[in-house]
Amino acid sequence: MSGEAGKARVAFGVLGPTVAESDGRALALKGPRHRAVLARLVVARRRVVPVAHLVDDLWTDPPPGAVGALQTFVAALRRVLEPDRPPRAPARLLVTDGPGYALRPEPDAVDAWRFETAVGAAAKLPATRALPRLEEALTLWRGPAYAEFEEEDWARGERSRLAELRLQAVERRARTQLALGLAAEAVPDLDVHLAAHPWREDAWWLLALALYRQDRQGDALGVLRRARAVLADQLGVDPGPRLRRLEADILAQEPGLDPPAEPTATAARLWTRTAAAYDRTVAAGARARLETTVSLIRNLAVTGGGGLAAARQHRMEAIVAAEEFGDPDLTARVIGAYDVPAIWTRGDDPELAQRIVGAAERALTALPGDAHDAARCRLLATIALETRGSRAPRGPRAAHEAEGIARRLDDPALLAFALNGAFMQSFTRAGLAARRDEIGAELVELAARHDLVTYEVLGHLIRLQARGALADFAAADRHAAAVDRLAERHELPLAGVFTQWYRALRLAASGQPESAETAYREAAARLDGAGMPGLERGLLPLALLCLRLEHKRTRSERDPGPVEIDPGADWGPYRPWAAPFALLASGRRAEARAALRALPEPPGDLMYEACCCLEAVVALEVGDRGALERARIRLLPAAGELAGAGSGLITLGPVKDHLAGITAALGMT
Numbered sequence: 001m002s003g004e005a006g007k008a009r010v011a012f013g014v015l016g017p018t019v020a021e022s023d024g025r026a027l028a029l030k031g032p033r034h035r036a037v038l039a040r041l042v043v044a045r046r047r048v049v050p051v052a053h054l055v056d057d058l059w060t061d062p063p064p065g066a067v068g069a070l071q072t073f074v075a076a077l078r079r080v081l082e083p084d085r086p087p088r089a090p091a092r093l094l095v096t097d098g099p100g101y102a103l104r105p106e107p108d109a110v111d112a113w114r115f116e117t118a119v120g121a122a123a124k125l126p127a128t129r130a131l132p133r134l135e136e137a138l139t140l141w142r143g144p145a146y147a148e149f150e151e152e153d154w155a156r157g158e159r160s161r162l163a164e165l166r167l168q169a170v171e172r173r174a175r176t177q178l179a180l181g182l183a184a185e186a187v188p189d190l191d192v193h194l195a196a197h198p199w200r201e202d203a204w205w206l207l208a209l210a211l212y213r214q215d216r217q218g219d220a221l222g223v224l225r226r227a228r229a230v231l232a233d234q235l236g237v238d239p240g241p242r243l244r245r246l247e248a249d250i251l252a253q254e255p256g257l258d259p260p261a262e263p264t265a266t267a268a269r270l271w272t273r274t275a276a277a278y279d280r281t282v283a284a285g286a287r288a289r290l291e292t293t294v295s296l297i298r299n300l301a302v303t304g305g306g307g308l309a310a311a312r313q314h315r316m317e318a319i320v321a322a323e324e325f326g327d328p329d330l331t332a333r334v335i336g337a338y339d340v341p342a343i344w345t346r347g348d349d350p351e352l353a354q355r356i357v358g359a360a361e362r363a364l365t366a367l368p369g370d371a372h373d374a375a376r377c378r379l380l381a382t383i384a385l386e387t388r389g390s391r392a393p394r395g396p397r398a399a400h401e402a403e404g405i406a407r408r409l410d411d412p413a414l415l416a417f418a419l420n421g422a423f424m425q426s427f428t429r430a431g432l433a434a435r436r437d438e439i440g441a442e443l444v445e446l447a448a449r450h451d452l453v454t455y456e457v458l459g460h461l462i463r464l465q466a467r468g469a470l471a472d473f474a475a476a477d478r479h480a481a482a483v484d485r486l487a488e489r490h491e492l493p494l495a496g497v498f499t500q501w502y503r504a505l506r507l508a509a510s511g512q513p514e515s516a517e518t519a520y521r522e523a524a525a526r527l528d529g530a531g532m533p534g535l536e537r538g539l540l541p542l543a544l545l546c547l548r549l550e551h552k553r554t555r556s557e558r559d560p561g562p563v564e565i566d567p568g569a570d571w572g573p574y575r576p577w578a579a580p581f582a583l584l585a586s587g588r589r590a591e592a593r594a595a596l597r598a599l600p601e602p603p604g605d606l607m608y609e610a611c612c613c614l615e616a617v618v619a620l621e622v623g624d625r626g627a628l629e630r631a632r633i634r635l636l637p638a639a640g641e642l643a644g645a646g647s648g649l650i651t652l653g654p655v656k657d658h659l660a661g662i663t664a665a666l667g668m669t
Contacts, residue, residue, distance in 0.1 A: 208223045335360050420443075465648040564585075576599055
């Protein structure tokens with residue numbers, strides 16, 4: 001997200017004309033110069049572009065007032081991009097940095113960056129998972145990259161690079177389709193591709209092979225003859241050895257040209273034929289089609305970052321469609337079918353969560369009171385999950401009621417769903433790691449007995465977090481290893497995001513700050529494209545702040561200086577707790593004290609103890625007795641835990657050490 005929690009997300013599009021939008025709404029960019037400034041800063045990829053370079057790029061012959069005009073353009077862009085920014089507050093998206101300006105969007109907020117990430121990720125995935133990533137990437141293109149700046153020197157290299165990457169992605173998609181036995185699906189796109197780019201020998205090779213695999217030998221040879229003519233007429237060259245060898249192999253009907261007899265190819269063909277049969281035989285408006293769609297959305301959510309993001313997008317559409325039938329039982333089934341295990345206690349889309357809770361409450365009210373216990377349980381568990389971190393009383397009540405119903409019905413899958421809701425509502429105060437460890441242990445045992453693989457992974461992740469909070473890293477290591485084994489065996493790529501962050505935490509907790517920082521940065525790179533903004537936003541700068549604070553605290557020599565902090569980073573929901581440190585670093589102690597006093601109670605989530613300890617560190621620095629007393633009361637129940645380690649991501653050391661510092665400062669014994 002760009003902006004504080006709750007503020008609009010700003011995204012940028014350069015794969016076509018340059019655009020900006022906020023939560024799906026196009027922003028009014030005033031004119032070509034404004035778009036040029038924005039596009040030039042996107043090209044710089046978050047780096048600073050000096051004012052002098054911007055002036056030279058915007059004007060062939062800069063007028064005397066060029067610098068002032070540029071400042072006017074930047075000011076106008078800032079008003080459009082951050083309309084809610086208070087007067088004189090520093091910009092956080094289009095920032096002034098040293099000699100120039102930089103655009104600092106999130107990694108997934110620029111369509112060109114998302115495209116590159118998806119194509120790069122697809123290259124490392126098996127064909128069945130690579131194909132949807134490539135499809136997703138190619139749908140981002142609205143036209144030539146930086147379409148209105150084709151004559152500009154500063155855009156030329158990036159336009160060429162992205163255009164070539166797109167051509168490679170089209171061909172890689174076709175190659176992946178062939179690997180999956182989907183030759184017929186590859187042909188139309190290759191025809192279009194070659195009409196625009198007839199010099200691409202790889203594309204001719206792929207098209208000929210795709211036709212041959214459909215028993216169209218004559219058409220395949222015709223394509224190769226056409227390739228020879230085009231290459232001779234347009235480039236004055238003969239086909240390369242690969243095309244010549246393919247022609248000879250087709251004439252000889254070499255067995256090596258046949259479709260791969262692999263399980264993945266067989267599965268892909270089966271999927272295509274079954275989906276086509278379903279589409280022919282089940283009426284478009286049938287309720288069965290809606291329920292099947294929800295099942296697909298649920299499965300999509302655990303396939304990776306693109307799948308998770310797509311599942312979020314389509315989930316509410318399915319709920320709205322179900323409500324249109326006016327059947328609360330159908331609505332309850334559609335809502336409750338999305339029992340995707342959740343480990344992170346901050347939602348990815350708070351507005352969507354509110355809408356889902358509203359629909360679940362409406363369905364609960366409309367269900368007959370004397371039946372439908374399983375549907376009621378799923379709705380209550382959904383409410384418990386979607387109200388995570390909100391401190392609303394409804395969440396704990398819903399979790400408790402769902403768990404009671406599930407135990408009474410003796411339904412393992414239902415109980416696993418309800419226990420996930422209970423976990424999400426187990427953050428009413430600090431120091432509840434032992435309770436969460438019990439939930440995780442029950443989930444592991446229950447899921448292993450009843451082959452509920454995704455919940456078995458969830459149980460191990462919960463125990464990883466809880467044992468980390470209790471400083472039992474040997475046990476946490478075992479749970480991390482179990483997660484990795486299950487994730488590899490069952491193709492659950494998102495689970496590895498959490499174990500990678502956990503291993504960075506282990507380095508931090510063992511006093512290896514340099515190695516930990518490297519590990520944190522590598523783990524943050526993996527979050528790019530993982531489809532979990534509720535986890536990703538602000539996490540890396542928070543992890544680095546905690547790492548530096550803990551290193552400073554445990555160093556033998558006394559370091560009176562402020563901790564290093566980047567105030568311009570995207571701190572996401574953690575900005576209120578980072579702001580006092582930035583103020584202290586710039587010598588503004590009075591403002592740091594005011595910021596400390598303005599802090600709300602941290603959300604009831606996995607970062608609760610860490611945020612309380614951050615408050616305590618600042619309170620000790622500025623000598624704020626009220627803040628120290630508040631932190632002491634909040635942290636006392638967690639005296640035996642490691643601050644922040646319950647997240648499985650970061651740590652600020654033993655809570656008891658923070659309490660000792662607070663007690664000494666308050667003159668207590």
